[in-house]
Amino acid sequence: xxxxxxxxxxxxxxxxxxxxxxxxxxxxxxxxxxxxxxxxxxxxxxxxxxxxxxxxxxxxxxxxxxxxxxxxxxxxxxxxxxxxxxxxxxxxxxxxxxxxxxxxxxxxxxxxxxxxxxxxx
Numbered sequence: 001x002x003x004x005x006x007x008x009x010x011x012x013x014x015x016x017x018x019x020x021x022x023x024x025x026x027x028x029x030x031x032x033x034x035x036x037x038x039x040x041x042x043x044x045x046x047x048x049x050x051x052x053x054x055x056x057x058x059x060x061x062x063x064x065x066x067x068x069x070x071x072x073x074x075x076x077x078x079x080x081x082x083x084x085x086x087x088x089x090x091x092x093x094x095x096x097x098x099x100x101x102x103x104x105x106x107x108x109x110x111x112x113x114x115x116x117x118x119x120x121x
Contacts, residue, residue, distance in 0.1 A: 010043060014050045017060045026050060058102050066106045071095040077106050079117065089120070 011018065018026060029049035033039040039048060059065040067078040067086050071093070080086035083100065090097060107115050 010046050010050065014047075016063070017050060017054065020060045020063055021053060025053060029053065057100075058104070059100075062103075064103050066101045066103045068098040068101055068106075069095045070098055077101075077110060079103060 026046060026049045029052055030042065030045040033048055034042055034045040039045040054060060063081050065080060065083060067080060067083070067090065069076050069078055069090055071090075075098070076095075078086055078090070087097060107113060
């Protein structure tokens, strides 16, 4: 997110989250809240937009996310702290992205609450 456009009150509380968002996510949600829901002032609309993003994308807090991928006909889960790098790696090895998911939910649903990590190689 562009730090110049962000309300200076919001940045100290949500800086890391804002930095991990795709460009425009907070502005778009804040504009909807401000103009369609009548939320004023703008700083409140931005703060509520950040809360909505966290509700939908809890991995924004940690910077970790899981890519659900299809690789050689099988579904795999790729844990990453860098989505751009993970997507590039996936493209290089001929995999397909299915979804970006919350790591905690993937560990619960796919691994019974406990997973052993390994490196790609």
